[in-house]
Amino acid sequence: MIYWLLIALFIGLIIITADFFKKRSATRKLLAAIKENWGQPKDTTRNFELIATYLTTTGGEYAATAADLDLDDVFCYIDRTCSKPGQQYLFKKLHSPEISDEYFTALEERIEKFDNNADLRVHTELKLSVLSGRDAWYLPELFSKKQKTIFA
Numbered sequence: 001m002i003y004w005l006l007i008a009l010f011i012g013l014i015i016i017t018a019d020f021f022k023k024r025s026a027t028r029k030l031l032a033a034i035k036e037n038w039g040q041p042k043d044t045t046r047n048f049e050l051i052a053t054y055l056t057t058t059g060g061e062y063a064a065t066a067a068d069l070d071l072d073d074v075f076c077y078i079d080r081t082c083s084k085p086g087q088q089y090l091f092k093k094l095h096s097p098e099i100s101d102e103y104f105t106a107l108e109e110r111i112e113k114f115d116n117n118a119d120l121r122v123h124t125e126l127k128l129s130v131l132s133g134r135d136a137w138y139l140p141e142l143f144s145k146k147q148k149t150i151f152a
Contacts, residue, residue: 027126034082034125042079046087047137048072054088054140060096071095083128084136 066072071094081087114121131139 030129031122031126034122034129038121038125039080041077042081046072046076046079048091050084050137051075051087051091053137054085055092055095057140057144058092060092066095082125083131084133085131085139086128088137088140 075091075094079087079090081090114124
């Protein structure tokens with residue numbers, strides 16, 4: 001009986017160790033991809049209806065003037081985001097920009113911080129990469145709509 005318990009414990013330990021190394025390897029591959037793709041244009045199709053979700057849930061409009069200015073093409077050209085919410089935020093900023101000096105000063109400080117600290121940049125992008133799945137498109141709706149309670 002004790003042998004079976006030891007065998008089960010040993011097999012469990014092997015499974016846990018294999019899972020640990022598998023996750024570590026996947027993280028290393030993702031980090032390598034993040035470093036390699038940093039600042040590179042993304043050659044992908046974009047669903048502007050889903051990208052515009054954050055803009056529309058915050059009261060903005062996906063207006064015809066945006067088509068006149070080719071903002072979708074501008075967005076495709078400058079989009080270097082790694083997450084769905086990042087794409088949505090960039091899209092919203094293109095359609096409803098802030099033009100105050102304070103905003104640009106704070107933005108430049110944040111950009112400089114990420115430019116000067118590669119570790120911070122890579123680890124931030126690693127954390128944000130979790131939000132690259134299809135469900136992440138719907139985060140603005142999740143936070144903007146009143147939710148029903150499950151406790152009655």
